[in-house]
Amino acid sequence: MRLTKLEMKNFGPYKGVVEVSFDSVKGKNVWIIWGSNGAGKTHVFKAIKWCLYGWEPSPGEKIRRPTSKDAWDLVYGTNIDQGIPPDPYMHVCLWFEHQPETASSSKQLYVVRRLVRPASSRPRNPSQIDVDFEVKINGRINDSPKEAIEAILPVAANQFFMFHGEEIRKMSLKHGEDVQQAIELILDAQTFRQGIAHLATVGKQISRELDEERAKAGDMAQYLDAKHQIEEKTESIQKEITQNQRELEAKREDLENVDAKLRSHQGSEKLMGQLEIQRQQLNQVEEDRENHLAKYDVLISELPSRLILPELQKVLEKKEVQHQRIEEQRQRIAELRGMQMLAARVLKLDTCICGNKITGVEKTHLEAERRHYEDELKQSEAGLEQEDPTYYQVRETVAGLSASKLDFAQYKKELDRINVRIDEFRNAIKKTEKDLGSSDQGLIRQLQADRTGFQEEIARRQERVSSLREMFKTQQDYMDRVERNILRVDRSSRVKQNLERQFSLAQIARSSFESVLEPLTDIKRKVIEVEATRIFRKLTNKPEEYDRIQVDEYYDVAVVNKEGNLLEREKLSTGEREIVALSFILGLMRASEKEAPLVLDTFFAHLDDAHYTNIVSSLPDFAHQVVLILTNVEYQNLRQRASEGFFGHLAQVWQATRDQEKKASKLIGTELLAPISKVVPK
C-alpha cells in the first residue's frame, strides 16, 4: 500500500483545506515534512493515523475502538491556540494505491474520516460531535470500511509502520510482557485472545442455555412418565376391549348355536306353540268354569225361595179361593146395588122404557123387588169377607219367583259342557306334551333362556366395549397432548444437543486458540528475531562486536555478541538500546508481512554519528515508502549527515509553518534539497 495523497480540512492547527501529494517518482521513496516545534508537522502524522483508525495507536498499545473523544482530542485538544473556537467542519482524506498479492492490477483506495451533523456550530464537548468514516475502493463505497482497512494494514501492524521517535525510546525500556504484547499485536493475538474470551462467553451462554434446556428435560421425564402411564392404561383398555370383543364373538357364536338348535327344534316349537294355545284355551275354559261356578252360588242362594215356592203357591191358591169368593161377593153386591137402583129409578118414572105407562101394580111389584134387592144387598154387604192383605204380596212374590226359572238343569248342562271341554283340552295337552316329550320342552326352554341370557350378555358387552372405546379415545386425546409436549421438549432436547455440540466446539476452538497462540507467538518471535537482527546488523556501529538480536522465551530483547554472550539491554548505552528497539520495531514491521508507508516522527534524538549515518543510509531500504517528519534541527542534521545515496531517494520535502497572525499552520512544498554543504543558507 502506497500513500499517494493527503488532504486535511480544519484538522488541528490547519485551517481550510491542505493537500499533500506523495507523487511517485521512480527510485524515489522518501518524503520529508519538517518544521519547528508547534508548526503542525506531527498533525500530519496524526492525520494519517486518525483517518485510518479513528484514534492514534502507538507500538505496544492495546487495540481499542475509536471514540468521538479521539476526534475531539486530535482536532481540538491539541489546538495550539485554545482561544480559537473549533471548527466542526473537518475532514481528513487519504488516497492509497494498493497492490494485493492475489491480484494483478492495483486498487485505488480513498479513505475519508470527517465530522458530520454537528449539534452545534461551536461544539463544547465530544458528545456534540459525530464522526463519519468512508472507504472507496476503485471509486466504489465499501460497505465495511473498517474491515477493508484492517485487511490492508491492521491497526496492530500500523503501530510498527507509523511511530514517533519517542516510541523507540519507550520500546528500548520495555521488557518481557510488553515485548510479548508487541509480538502478539503482530500476530493479532488480541484477536486470538478476544476470540478466546468470546468463546468463553459463548461457552457460558451456551452453558446457561444448556441448563435451561436441561431444566426442560425434567418436563420431558414427566411427559414420558405420563406417556408410559397412558400407554399402560391404553394397553389395558385395548386388552379389555379385545377380551370383551372375544367374549362378544363367543357369545354371538353361542347365540347362533342356540338359534340353530332352536331352528332344529322348529317342530317342537310348533308343538310348543300348539301346547301354549291349548293351555291358554284350557285356562280360558277353566276361567269360564270359575265364572259358571260363581253362578252356582247365585243358584244356591236362590234355592231356598225356589224350594218354598210350591208351599207359597199353595198358600196363594188358598188366598186365591178366598179372593175369588170375595170377588164374587163384591160382584153380587154390585149387581144387587144396580138392581136396587134401577128399581128405584123406574119407580120414579110414569112410563116404562118401552113407552108403556107403568101401572100401580107394577109399581108395587117394582117396589117389592127394590126392597128385596135392598135386603139382599144388605145381607151381601154384611157377609162380605175381609180381603187378606198379604194376598197381593204373595201373588207378586210367587209371580216373581215363577217368572225366574231356577234352571239347575241348564246350569248343570253348561257345567258339564265346560267340564267336557276342560277334559278335552287336558287330554289334548297331555297328548301334545307326550308328542313333544318332556326333555325337548326342557331343552327348548333352556335354549330360550340361554338365548335371552346371551342376548343380555351381548348387549352388556357391547355397552362395555362402547364405554371402553370412549375411554380409549379419551386416553388417545391425552396421548396426543402428551406427544405434542414431548415433541416440543424433544425439539428442546435437539436444541440441547446442538447446544452441547456448540459448547463442545466452542471449548475445542477455545482450546485450539489457546494451544495455537503460544507456538505461533514463538514462531513469530523467531521471525522477528531474524528480521530485527538483519536490521540491527545494518544499524549497529559495532557490527564486528555484536552478532545478533535475541528475543528469549521470556520475551526479553537482548544483544548477543560474537562470542555468543548475551548482553542485557540494561548494560547497553541509551543509543545502542534505541537501535536495538528500532531494530526490533522494524523487525516487527517486516514480520507483519504487510506493505505500508513507514512514517517516522522525530526519531533521531539519541543517535550518535555512526548510528545516524547507518539509519539514514538504510532508511530507503526499510520500506517502499518512507515519510520522515523532522524538527528543523533534525532536518539540518539530516542535510549535514545524509549521504548522496539518501538524497537520491528523496521524492519531496514539505515544510510546516505557522502563521502567527492567522493563527494557522500550512504546508509548503520546497525544492529537493541537496546536502547542506550544497545549500545556500537564506
Next chain:
Amino acid sequence: MSSRESAIPAIIHVSREAFRMYSSLSRRTNRPEASAEEEGERVERKQRPFKDYEQAFFLAAALGIIDGSKMKIEGDKEQLLRTEFLKNDDNYKPMRQLIRSKYDVKDDREVLELMTEFAEHGIRELHATYQKTNSIDFFQIAERVE
C-alpha cells in the same frame, strides 16, 4: 218403625251344635277364622259348600219348611249372625210371607223364631249329607221341587 218390628231380635241365636254345622259348611263366617276353625270341623275352607252363614241358614230353613220339620233351640246357644243380614237377603221376603201365611204368624219375631227352628232342623240334614258324601248335591235338592 213399628213397635212390633222393634221386637225383632238383633242377633239370630242357634244351638251350639247347629252353629258348629253352620261353621263347618260355610266358607265365610262372621267370626274370627281361628276360633271358627278350631271349633269347626277340619275341612278345607274353600271346599265348603256354602259361601256364608245366611246362604246356609236359608237353605236349611227352606229344607225344614218343605220337610215340615223344625227343632226348638235348646241348651247352649251361639250367635250366628245379625238379623239384618237375613232381612237383606232375597230369600227373606218369600220365606216370611210363607211362614206368616202358612203358620198364621203375624209377628216378625215369631217368623224369625220359626225360621231358625226350621233351619235348626235343615242344617242337621245338610250336615248329615255333607258328612256322608263330603259334598252337598244342590242339583238333587233342586230336583225335589222341580
